[in-house]
Amino acid sequence: xxxxxxxxxxxxxxxxxxxxxxxxxxxxxxxxxxxxxxxxxxxxxxxxxxxxxxxxxxxxxxxxxxxxxxxxxxxxxxxxxxxxxxxxxxxxxxxxxxxxxxxxxxxxxxxxxxxxxxxxxxxxxxxxxxxxxxxxxxxxxxxxxxxxxxxxxxxxxxxxxxxxxxxxxxxxxxxxxxxxxxxxxxxxxxxxxxxxxxxxxxxxxxxxxxxxxxxxxxxxxxxxxxxxxxxxxxxxxxxxxxxxxxxxxxxxxxxxxxxxxxxxxxxxxxxxxxxxxxxxxxxxxxxxxxxxxxxxxxxxxxxxxxxxxxxxxxxxxxxxxxxxxxxxxxxxxxxxxxxxxxxxxxxxxxxxxxxxxxxxxxxxxxxx
Amino acid sequence: xxxxxxxxxxxxxxxxxxxxxxxxxxxxxxxxxxxxxxxxxxxxxxxxxxxxxxxxxxxxxxxxxxxxxxxxxxxxxxxxxxxxxxxxxxxxxxxxxxxxxxxxxxxxxxxxxxxxxxxxxxxxxxxxxxxxxxxxxxxxxxxxxxxxxxxxxxxxxxxxxxxxxxxxxxxxxxxxxxxxxxxxxxxxxxxxxxxxxxxxxxxxxxxxxxxxxxxxxxxxxxxxxxxxxxxxxxxxxxxxxxxxxxxxxxxxxxxxxxxxxxxxxxxxxxxxxxxxxxxxxxxxxxxxxxxxxxxxxxxxxxxxx
Numbered sequence: 001x002x003x004x005x006x007x008x009x010x011x012x013x014x015x016x017x018x019x020x021x022x023x024x025x026x027x028x029x030x031x032x033x034x035x036x037x038x039x040x041x042x043x044x045x046x047x048x049x050x051x052x053x054x055x056x057x058x059x060x061x062x063x064x065x066x067x068x069x070x071x072x073x074x075x076x077x078x079x080x081x082x083x084x085x086x087x088x089x090x091x092x093x094x095x096x097x098x099x100x101x102x103x104x105x106x107x108x109x110x111x112x113x114x115x116x117x118x119x120x121x122x123x124x125x126x127x128x129x130x131x132x133x134x135x136x137x138x139x140x141x142x143x144x145x146x147x148x149x150x151x152x153x154x155x156x157x158x159x160x161x162x163x164x165x166x167x168x169x170x171x172x173x174x175x176x177x178x179x180x181x182x183x184x185x186x187x188x189x190x191x192x193x194x195x196x197x198x199x200x201x202x203x204x205x206x207x208x209x210x211x212x213x214x215x216x217x218x219x220x221x222x223x224x225x226x227x228x229x230x231x232x233x234x235x236x237x238x239x240x241x242x243x244x245x246x247x248x249x250x251x252x253x254x255x256x257x258x259x260x261x262x263x264x265x266x267x268x269x270x271x272x273x274x275x276x277x278x279x280x281x282x283x284x285x286x287x288x289x290x291x292x293x294x295x296x297x298x299x300x301x302x303x304x305x306x307x308x309x310x311x312x313x314x315x316x317x318x319x320x321x322x323x324x325x326x327x328x329x330x331x332x333x334x335x336x337x338x339x340x341x342x343x344x345x346x347x348x349x350x351x352x353x354x355x356x357x358x359x360x361x362x363x364x365x366x367x368x
Numbered sequence: 369x370x371x372x373x374x375x376x377x378x379x380x381x382x383x384x385x386x387x388x389x390x391x392x393x394x395x396x397x398x399x400x401x402x403x404x405x406x407x408x409x410x411x412x413x414x415x416x417x418x419x420x421x422x423x424x425x426x427x428x429x430x431x432x433x434x435x436x437x438x439x440x441x442x443x444x445x446x447x448x449x450x451x452x453x454x455x456x457x458x459x460x461x462x463x464x465x466x467x468x469x470x471x472x473x474x475x476x477x478x479x480x481x482x483x484x485x486x487x488x489x490x491x492x493x494x495x496x497x498x499x500x501x502x503x504x505x506x507x508x509x510x511x512x513x514x515x516x517x518x519x520x521x522x523x524x525x526x527x528x529x530x531x532x533x534x535x536x537x538x539x540x541x542x543x544x545x546x547x548x549x550x551x552x553x554x555x556x557x558x559x560x561x562x563x564x565x566x567x568x569x570x571x572x573x574x575x576x577x578x579x580x581x582x583x584x585x586x587x588x589x590x591x592x593x594x595x596x597x598x599x600x601x602x603x604x605x606x607x608x609x610x611x612x613x614x615x616x617x618x619x620x621x622x623x624x625x626x627x628x629x630x631x632x633x634x635x636x637x638x639x640x641x642x643x644x645x646x647x648x649x650x651x652x653x654x655x656x657x658x659x660x661x662x663x664x665x666x667x668x669x670x671x672x673x
Contacts, residue, residue, distance in 0.1 A: 208481035234627035249627025250534020260619035
């Protein structure tokens, strides 16, 4: 789960990390109430699960009612990297002296948690040369380790104490909630000398969801995604018109790549998992039938032990039941493929020997 | 590092040379029993199963089932185990296996929490054991031993080592290799999770010194930086065997998890561009599609002739 800023901040607050007063809303009526409560000036911040909000105009200063009435609907109407606004956060304007960077992330190659800190915050960390990096095993950060980082950051006195406190709280939050990335960027030194988290990013390990009922309120799933999950499928919706279905995440990614190389636009990534059965393929077609943008379906199944006739049955049933009325371009590797081709001869599903042929036919067929 | 070939095949003077015993944890479950049967049909010497509460029974009328891994190890002296339990029970099952003296643990389950995997790796390091996975199709020496869920058809004994994050792409590309006359000496599924018991670079270290190795195929995907680190290692040690790579997920949107828990690009971390450019730096061609892999490999072999 990739939490929104205001959700990450709820967790920060729970763990005692200093924040500016802020309020999240989804309508301008609600926003007006918050504006009164907070008082001007404040910042209007779009809530989307991707970075680059500032550059896209998703963060706007607001000084008075007139600006609010103009900017709130503007920001709420933005789409950033394909993501629509989930909410708007109004946050009191800060009097900042300096911006720092602080995060704890799961270092995949070193297989441990790693602290990244930098005296240069507020920009994308990848672009910052001055990084302090410290590996911390399973994520426990002792006071001594936190002090070392503060020292390398050249923080002194009460500022260093506050930094140590925040870093330890951040680590506790990361370990307890099983996060892959917990980031405060920027972590601001205020004019009054205190430290505040001005932004928050939090990415949890979905595989640990069963241990974290308390985080499930942040789960954002469409009806289609919920059904996909129930069937053990992985589904990512995309904005093209050719639905891509296959078994195995790698194979489906590979099929998306080849389709894109040939000028096709994928409408979704749908991995039906290890084996393919009549039922699982039928359920996949059911989910696709609910996506209105789809004009055709590209199927790539590598069935080691799968009988392709079993898969062919699912297509025939889907047409019989009027579930779909779309052309299907399929490459089915497995046994009985000649028989499967024969079964589908009169239908709108065509079987090809190679994925390259199926993709060419799909791209040409959809253009028409 | 423990020698994986010693564990999988053994030495010619071992009494169990080429028939090393394998324990199957979760042998009575639907998934475990199906693949236990398939492994046995392939020739893998399944010597014991473990299912708590079913000790004393026999699987398929011949393989003894025990309540604990320790009992199974005591009775069979096996050093290899494969786990088929639901993800939330993986931590317990894996710890039990390592404590009982298992030296090669193949972790099939998908959706294991990262923290659990990290704990298991920590213990495996202390016990000098190898973990393959989680979320892996397994490991095999074609025509000798299969410890995993891969179908047998794509594979043929030979001299190419194949390392893969993905299961179906491993089958797909091995199939293409086999059809082009390139059999495989070993295939290792490192798995699609963010944290792997055997990383790409560890898998490479296991295969790089195979005496008659003729080539290496690396099947990567977006997420993490294990392909980059592997490419750097290949440059650093001056590995000269013909090597070809494939990277899935070039067209995937950023910050979206593409099926595998590990297949996600965060910022620039894990992008396909980064991986492809590192492979290029190591003079390793990257195929645009799976069927191109054997073609590129043949080309590399001609160059090195």
